[in-house]
Amino acid sequence: MRGVNTASRCVSPPPPHAPAARGLLRRTAPPVGVLAGVLAAFAYVGAVDPNQPGHYPVCPLLRFAGVFCPGCGGLRSAHAFVHGDVLAALQDNALAVGGYLLFAVVWSVWLVRAVRGRPLRLDLGPVHLWCLGTLLVAFTVVRNLPFGGWLHP
Numbered sequence: 001m002r003g004v005n006t007a008s009r010c011v012s013p014p015p016p017h018a019p020a021a022r023g024l025l026r027r028t029a030p031p032v033g034v035l036a037g038v039l040a041a042f043a044y045v046g047a048v049d050p051n052q053p054g055h056y057p058v059c060p061l062l063r064f065a066g067v068f069c070p071g072c073g074g075l076r077s078a079h080a081f082v083h084g085d086v087l088a089a090l091q092d093n094a095l096a097v098g099g100y101l102l103f104a105v106v107w108s109v110w111l112v113r114a115v116r117g118r119p120l121r122l123d124l125g126p127v128h129l130w131c132l133g134t135l136l137v138a139f140t141v142v143r144n145l146p147f148g149g150w151l152h153p
Contacts, residue, residue, distance in 0.1 A: 027114045031107060038103070046082030050075035068143050070095055070136045073153025092153045095139050 048055050061069045077092035081100060089097050110120040143151035 024115065027117060028111065031111045031114055035107060042078060042082050045075055045078045050079050068152060070140050076153055094151065
């Protein structure tokens, strides 16, 4: 057996599906990791009630200017959402609830595309960004006007 490498005979080849499974795990790791982080954040907010003073910092814009920002009530909204009280979540911050739903849709598309081996592409042009900014400003203005009291957290 001169010239035969015996070390190569001891190693068995990997099963044929192993590279595909590793590739699938590698492709789906980012969306699964993001979901794990979001679920951990929601679990924390669900466990630590933001309605009790002292657990979370107060919004500086609300404290110093008396103006509700677009994020005011977001933690209370998330807490109510985790506990299944969608109406209270909408009352605390309707824009945040829309954000939760938008995240669920985008995350689902991301996962499906990752499983299929295609990257997620979010091509937000200037029109999309201006619309998003206009929505945030309009929400902020309306919730701070007297007739927008139903949007107060």
